Amino acid sequence: MSAFAALFRRDLALAWRARGDLVNPLGFFVIVVSLFPLGMSPDPALLARIGPGLVWVAALLAVLLSLENLFRSDRDDGALEQLLVSSAPLPLLALARVLAHVITVGVPLVLVSPLLALMLNIDGEPFGVLLSSLALGVPVLCMVGAIGAALTTGIARGGVLVALIVLPLYIPVLVFGAGAAYAAGLGLPFAGQLAILGALLALSVALAPFAIAGALRISGSQ
């Protein structure tokens, strides 16, 4: 079995054994989105207009919340050292870890978002566009966020620092992701935004593993 497959399987098994923890970002996502109608106005027209942005910001924060411990447990039990001394390419191992994170955290977020979209009175074309933009964008959030998580792994309480490092990098994803659904709601073309999200996804899958690997080597030597 290749190192990539072994690490991927290990992470899925770990997530399954601690599946209670997987509910946390999901619950956060649902609760944050449902606070907005309560706090602002339950007016259906208003919610339909701002809904895509709300869902996107909440998804972004939920991903951010889930990232803090991505590499921390590996560091605490010595598994990170074993990844660093492995003869397998570290970027590949990093990709396996993030891919498992996308499947265990990102995919459930995307799967629960139709419910939230309906709750915010988003339907018709914007509904489909919002889901597509999340399906393309959430993996980007995981890949980019993992760079911040890897950089702060050596720091005792890195949670806020991860947010400060990663949130500015999330801006283009948010702009194009929420923008696509917003444009669809106005009857404007949205294919361009989705195409850019796809490009960001390809770019992050190709480049983020190298950044994560470099960050892990720095964190590992502290």
Next chain:
Amino acid sequence: MSANDLLLRAEGLTALRDERVLFRGLSVSVAAGEVLRVEGPNGAGKTTLLRILCGLDQDCEGRIAWPRAEAAGRPWREELLWLGHLPGLKSTLTAEENLAWLCALRGRAPRRPLREALAMVGLAGFEDLPAGALSAGQKRRVALARLHLEDAPLWVLDEPFTAIDRAGVEALEQLLAAHAQAGGAVVFTTHHAPAITSRSLLLGKAA
């Protein structure tokens, strides 16, 4: 000794921690068949030296070469098996599952079935217990089972005898000696003085 027997050569290693010199201009070489013990008082830099040799600690000066791996055109990490203070086990995975992913990192099939290796370190019957339910000594034994599974020539072991009982220490000493005799090499730290040591490196004397 031919140059081909040299597994690792480090020259001019200098490590500073908080403006304190741990060692300066240190040279270490490890040839096949050697058991090198790194000794010194607490805080002398034993673990730091081992981590530097493994490429884990990059906060140092000096050159490290792996002559045999370079001659064979192999990545040097394939020559290395590192066991640190922390056993690197995930507490919710069983002993066997932990060994499976750790060995798979090398990308080659283990030398013998995982259960056999666990039996060899005295853990028969504990294969399916989560690592979190094992004692410190048993966790250490799970990590040491990798010595029976992987085929790296150079073992770098940080305090491998910690938390191991008397019989286990004896078995491990024999294993290290056998590995050196079979053409491997061992670099390790410990506070007791095993008879198997072929060479010692004393750290922590005033530089």
